Amino acid sequence: LNEADLINQARQGSDAAWEMLVQQHQEAVFRLAYLLTGDASDAEDIAQEAFIRAFRALDRFDSARPWRPWILSIAANLARNRRRSLGRYFANLHRFALAAPDDAIDPEGEVIEQRQAQALWRAVRRLELNDQEVIYLRYFLELPVEETADVLKVAPGTVKSRLHRALNRLRALLGDDFREAFDG
């Protein structure tokens, strides 16, 4: 079954088709929510809510289009709303500004690449939300430019210019020694 078939069957009440859709996309949705919120529990809440909202709006979705950008867009929107809560936002900033996150790394099994990835994430989290989103979608979730554009509801050319701008800001943040910064 292709994705459009699954969506059509889910609309007609097939629980199995709906469940398959969720299973196919739950990892990407959870990961994007985690990157944006920095909290696994918040990310789980957001991922659940995104799928619930998608289910309720399924009739309005154009099944000729890919589903992943749509569900990621709902999740990004929910994460954005959650960040509007200043208390939570500042609590997360405080948690992540200085120290390395401690809930995503196994200290025993830590490898250099993971240290570098965490260093990158800490740096990206200091960028503006628009810059963060485009970096997460393109480089962390590895979405093609067109799908990234769909999630962000902008033209593909805008994705490229935002990426360029975001990378420049990241460089400004890290200084010329970005290689060293990534070396943890």
Added chain:
Amino acid sequence: MAEQHPDTSHELESSVQDSARAFSYPPTPDIASAVRNRLTRNHPSHYRRLAWVAAVALLVMAALLAVPEARAVVQEILRVGGIQIFLVEPTATITPTPVPSRTPRPTLAPEPTPVTSVLDLPGETTLDEVRNQVSFDVLLPTYPEDLGTPDRIFLQDLGGDVVTLVWLEPENPGQSRLALQILDERVVGSKLEPNDFEMVSVDNRTAYWLTGEHVLAFYESSASDFIRIINDNVLIWEVDRITYRLETDAMLEEAVRIAESLQ
């Protein structure tokens, strides 16, 4: 910012790509099962059952309140403006109590039909029309700055005027971003069994913050009982005998900020 040498830009991009690829995420939880459970809970039959529970609860409340010694099973009754909040001891066993022969409304018949989405409320109208019809000022939030005027406006007669203003998610217009309900002093509603509540303050006035799925019932309507199932967080406060209910998926601080921005 000075233009970077293309090689350096490319090198940074490659470094970012490589590092991002190695990022270690927490294990993905079983979202599919959790979503299935929530959707099963939200199935229409679940709402019908909740509505029936609400109607029964209202009747039981009326009976309990009429019999002083039975009031112990009601953990607490809070009131803000026209809204009563019934917190029932979850493990309490309610011994059948003779219902006084002149028990006031609510009644069990007819079984009310629950409304599960604020977008399905009856009485859709326009902001101008509402402002012409009701006796109180229809204030709008000025925060968040990008909120603008409400997208959907409803006016119901539930023993008094109930105005509901709904702002839709810009990127998902089928979903409510925020709903503000304004009740005039004649309206009496009840909230039953919210999962959690907190006494807070809006402009130095007592307010209540309720979270989790709960039932909102209006039972003084001249036409019929009206029941809604609320899934969002709700902030309730009163100003000059007008009751405000803000429904949002935002957190408490944000909700208070919105409430305090009404003009």
